[in-house]
Amino acid sequence: MPLPRRIQHCRVCGAATAYRIPPDDNRERAICSACGEIHYENPLNVVGTVPVWGDQVLLCRRNIEPRFGFWTLPAGFMELGESTAEGAIRETAEEAGANIELLELFTMLNVVRVGQVHFYYRARMCDLTLAPGPETIEARLFREDEIPWEELAFRTVRQTLEHYFADRRAGNFALHVGDVS
């Protein structure tokens, strides 16, 4: 994947940057033409949950782009100052207003094309409180035969739900590590 070359100016001094390979490195970085600061660009983590109430799973309909109006598991970008688990709980609260007990890490899916790694934890809803935040049109529970498979926002959400229902039928939840092309 070519670097997106998104960094045109130095974050330290504001001068123009140019993409070239620094000494003792092997790939191009945005290097400041004035102060020499090297800017690294790295993958981002997306953290979320599979919140479950009885035989139902909680999905959120997106009120933001990309994939406005499509259904997703509650998830979002991991922030500084939190762990993957803390981020998953925070996103579930922000997007759905749900109170959950976090269970095990369930899927870890690389989405190399967009430079992301997605992490979904299984979670048990503590009650039926739902209070969707500004990024969510509505949050509701779905039984397996009600899942809007054709209206899911992301492939990692589809894969995570497929693994979830397959593991539930098998009576054994395991971690699933994989790549989404």
Place this chain on the structure above:
Amino acid sequence: MPLPRRIQHCRVCGAATAYRIPPDDNRERAICSACGEIHYENPLNVVGTVPVWGDQVLLCRRNIEPRFGFWTLPAGFMELGESTAEGAIRETAEEAGANIELLELFTMLNVVRVGQVHFYYRARMCDLTLAPGPETIEARLFREDEIPWEELAFRTVRQTLEHYFADRRAGNFALHVGDVS
């Protein structure tokens, strides 16, 4: 954890940024005073391996700061254009010059204080080829009773090695997810 406030200038136009909370957000970001670009700062992934040859584990002595001269498992920052697994293989090649067969993800350790998540995969060395790169003083194999516990570079390396030898004694390798304070 307070944001490090490392971004003083806009990557798009070079104008000065100021940290404030954007609309529909709940934490401070570096926002450009001229073009309005919002700069997000997120945790980084470190990917590596536990390369094994018989009953021995491969460690590398660091030729770079931080922790110059201390021993580490081969690992480094995940790059754009690769998966966690591909990054772990690449770092093992770059730092040790080792040919490995990658096995399962073994530890996933959050290091919140520094905004990192560390991933170590178990790996089988295919042969005894070692060709340390510029970031490594030397690479060598250690039996459990030879591990330089007091000269390990990072707590995630220590925890991963502790889990590895404990699981090997128990005869069962499992994924270990945790936090390092």
